Amino acid sequence: MNIGIITVGDEILIGQIVNSNAAWMAAQVTSIGGRVIEHASIGDVASELVDTVNRLRGRCDALLLTGGLGPTHDDITKDVLTSYFDDVLVEDVATTQRLQAWMQRRNRTLTERNARQAWLPSTCTALANPIGTAPGMLFERDGLFLVSMPGVPDEMRCIMTNDVLPRLTVRIDAEERPTWAYRTVYTTGIAESDLADMVGDTTSFLLGSSLAFLPNYLGVRLRVGACGLTLEERTAELDRVEGILRDRAGRFIYGSGDITLASAVGAALLERNATLAVAESCTGGMLAAAITDVPGSSAWFPGGVLAYANEVKVRELGVDVTVLAAVGAVSEDVAKAMAHGVRQRYGTTYGIGITGVAGPGGGTPDKPVGTVWIGLATPDGVHATRYAFGGDRRMNRERSVGAALGMLLKVLR
Amino acid sequence: MNIGIITVGDEILIGQIVNSNAAWMAAQVTSIGGRVIEHASIGDVASELVDTVNRLRGRCDALLLTGGLGPTHDDITKDVLTSYFDDVLVEDVATTQRLQAWMQRRNRTLTERNARQAWLPSTCTALANPIGTAPGMLFERDGLFLVSMPGVPDEMRCIMTNDVLPRLTVRIDAEERPTWAYRTVYTTGIAESDLADMVGDTTSFLLGSSLAFLPNYLGVRLRVGACGLTLEERTAELDRVEGILRDRAGRFIYGSGDITLASAVGAALLERNATLAVAESCTGGMLAAAITDVPGSSAWFPGGVLAYANEVKVRELGVDVTVLAAVGAVSEDVAKAMAHGVRQRYGTTYGIGITGVAGPGGGTPDKPVGTVWIGLATPDGVHATRYAFGGDRRMNRERSVGAALGMLLKVLR
Numbered sequence A, B: 001m002n003i004g005i006i007t008v009g010d011e012i013l014i015g016q017i018v019n020s021n022a023a024w025m026a027a028q029v030t031s032i033g034g035r036v037i038e039h040a041s042i043g044d045v046a047s048e049l050v051d052t053v054n055r056l057r058g059r060c061d062a063l064l065l066t067g068g069l070g071p072t073h074d075d076i077t078k079d080v081l082t083s084y085f086d087d088v089l090v091e092d093v094a095t096t097q098r099l100q101a102w103m104q105r106r107n108r109t110l111t112e113r114n115a116r117q118a119w120l121p122s123t124c125t126a127l128a129n130p131i132g133t134a135p136g137m138l139f140e141r142d143g144l145f146l147v148s149m150p151g152v153p154d155e156m157r158c159i160m161t162n163d164v165l166p167r168l169t170v171r172i173d174a175e176e177r178p179t180w181a182y183r184t185v186y187t188t189g190i191a192e193s194d195l196a197d198m199v200g201d202t203t204s205f206l207l208g209s210s211l212a213f214l215p216n217y218l219g220v221r222l223r224v225g226a227c228g229l230t231l232e233e234r235t236a237e238l239d240r241v242e243g244i245l246r247d248r249a250g251r252f253i254y255g256s257g258d259i260t261l262a263s264a265v266g267a268a269l270l271e272r273n274a275t276l277a278v279a280e281s282c283t284g285g286m287l288a289a290a291i292t293d294v295p296g297s298s299a300w301f302p303g304g305v306l307a308y309a310n311e312v313k314v315r316e317l318g319v320d321v322t323v324l325a326a327v328g329a330v331s332e333d334v335a336k337a338m339a340h341g342v343r344q345r346y347g348t349t350y351g352i353g354i355t356g357v358a359g360p361g362g363g364t365p366d367k368p369v370g371t372v373w374i375g376l377a378t379p380d381g382v383h384a385t386r387y388a389f390g391g392d393r394r395m396n397r398e399r400s401v402g403a404a405l406g407m408l409l410k411v412l413r
Helices: A020-031 A046-057 A077-084 A093-105 A112-118 A153-175 A192-199 A231-252 A261-271 A286-292 A310-317 A321-327 A332-346 A393-412 B020-031 B046-057 B077-084 B093-105 B112-118 B153-175 B192-199 B231-252 B261-271 B286-292 B310-317 B321-327 B332-346 B393-412
Strands: A002-008 A035-042 A062-066 A089-091 A119-121 A125-127 A136-141 A144-149 A179-187 A210-216 A219-228 A253-256 A276-280 A303-307 A350-356 A371-378 A381-388 B002-008 B035-042 B062-066 B089-091 B119-121 B125-127 B136-141 B144-149 B179-187 B210-216 B219-228 B253-256 B276-280 B303-307 B350-356 B371-378 B381-388
Touching: A002 A020, A002 A046, A020 A035, A020 A062, A020 A153, A035 A046, A046 A062, A046 A077, A046 A144, A062 A153, A077 A119, A077 A136, A077 A144, A093 A112, A112 A119, A112 B192, A119 A136, A125 A153, A136 A153, A144 A153, A179 A231, A192 A210, A192 A219, A192 A231, A192 B112, A219 A231, A231 A253, A253 A261, A261 A286, A261 A393, A276 A286, A276 A310, A276 A332, A286 A303, A286 A393, A286 B286, A303 A310, A303 A332, A310 A321, A310 A332, A321 A332, A332 A350, A332 A371, A332 A381, A350 A393, A371 A393, A381 A393, B002 B020, B002 B046, B020 B035, B020 B062, B020 B153, B035 B046, B046 B062, B046 B077, B046 B144, B062 B153, B077 B119, B077 B136, B077 B144, B093 B112, B112 B119, B119 B136, B125 B153, B136 B153, B144 B153, B179 B231, B192 B210, B192 B219, B192 B231, B219 B231, B231 B253, B253 B261, B261 B286, B261 B393, B276 B286, B276 B310, B276 B332, B286 B303, B286 B393, B303 B310, B303 B332, B310 B321, B310 B332, B321 B332, B332 B350, B332 B371, B332 B381, B350 B393, B371 B393, B381 B393
Parallel strands: A002 A035, A002 A062, A062 A144, A276 A303, A276 A350, B002 B035, B002 B062, B062 B144, B276 B303, B276 B350
Antiparallel strands: A035 B035, A089 A119, A125 A136, A136 A144, A179 A219, A179 A253, A210 A219, A303 B303, A350 A371, A371 A381, B089 B119, B125 B136, B136 B144, B179 B219, B179 B253, B210 B219, B350 B371, B371 B381
């Protein structure tokens, strides 16, 4: 089943917000065996919506639209689709009742503006929106499955999960055709081209499966794709290719499937019955946020110290105030003292301390923006590494998180 | 100048990664007066790339492509464009020299695979990539400006900033045509439809300018668009419309332009010479990460405690262990004690404490997943609010951060 994703709204088009909806929808439909062939983002312009639907329906069995369903004048999707399908708006009584109950629970009355959201094209199926006011709409015409959903991510996710994915699953399964499945194999500590040389000629072992190299600041990800009629077939083929990759580049692979660098660290810590505490200065909570993004991280992560100010580094972590004055906060000594201090105070197996110049201000000739020291305290002692990222604030902070987790993972493997 | 953005790569298409490149490029070209009319994401398929370029070049003056320029077999963009423009690959000696120096600095030799990245279509202009191996390529044909850049976000941003945006600025300025500018006005504490009713009939004051309502979990954003020949004209018109919005809904507006909820909180704290410390349990660093995302936040944020484990709440924040045992960690008493404890310990004007059930596990009938207590300690005392978000882990954590900042901002205004 070929699927097209259409996002309507100037906020995406002008870059005011990132199109996370398209990625989420694509991952969901891919996981049930759908094949996404294009994402198109267009503005709040009726003719462009009509042109895009016309163009993509020729190549797709299903179109997933988000955006333009709100109660205000800039929301055009419902009217455009009503006219596109030669339909008229009628009141959907079930939706009106749901809206009235929704407002009542919030001690608000149903305004005329919101009441209009219950008027839907007569031939669509209303898809209930349990957490917002705009329902989704499903149109089924001549083999085309077209869904229009609100652009608010949580509302779209509810409607997809409750109504759209179950219906698409039934259709995809009924096709009884081979579908693609994907798995990501994660590496760290090796450049893309060196990894490609290490993996070598792929035609000899891929045999119709696919392999892509995806570098980012955490390392190079290998995406394996396999096609098969059943889940078992696809899984067996993914296992086979992953096995060959592990034979050829295993020492750089830290995991595969639904993992992150933080969850790989967590799994390695759990295996050793070990724990971790963190002391963050320039990353200011981002390392802990990545760690606690892992469900169950409380088993190996009690917490730590947000040591943004120097006096916090001294008071909470025992950094020597004379050392701090002599060598500065962004230094090997302070990174090591932070890692050691948080490990002692929190009684954990490992401690990480991060201190750096994230930018845009604060750089000096000796320590330009992007200079980051990361300390790692282990049962065997404390060491620290200097990094020179030298990008913007966001990039320096993200890379520091990746580098810190990478340092610990290296010790754990 | 109409601009199209084309993203090449299965990783976007199947939702493995979010297309943050398109949003960043769109925001940049919009800020210099370009008009983005579509983002298209397609797979690593030659015919689809050719079709998309052909389709969009009819409507666009400039096309910005990212992805598919790496050194591995799945990177097809360079070959497709070479053939599309009836060109041949020739060695770009400057790029070879840069690659050799790049490898030398890293104590690596230039492999054949990487050396091939210096072979470029003979008629393109090579755009140097200072932080990676794949150069950008600029093709100028019959009025079309087509740039192909690597998909690694930091590399694309470098090439855009150094080479692409300056050239586009010259072209857009030379057109001497009216262009659009945008500004976002931020509200919190009011629903989209109520805000729309409060703003009232927009045709009477927009007069050709535009207004869009964009709800998310932090509040409703109002995006104002204004068209004009000069920056001064556009700014004056944006000021005029923002003034009317503030007249009509000012008490729900907390700022406009390049701000976030955290930076608005920071500005309000600075104005009062006040400071903030945080104690985070279920958000595990996300609140501090949002705060320290604001450059200069060290002036009002010394840090805080990552109190993920209960023993940390007791030891570091002075939460009463018998209270904790009696009412549980997710409770009014513990949220208040965390806020009070971190304010005392860090000597700040305000303290925030967050404790909740983020999910997926840990929910009970009394305290289902999504139950979050947020405590706020001020010079006048401590209070706490219970929230029932009830979504997934990510959503519960993000909404907690937004609610905490909103609570503080309300007290500060």
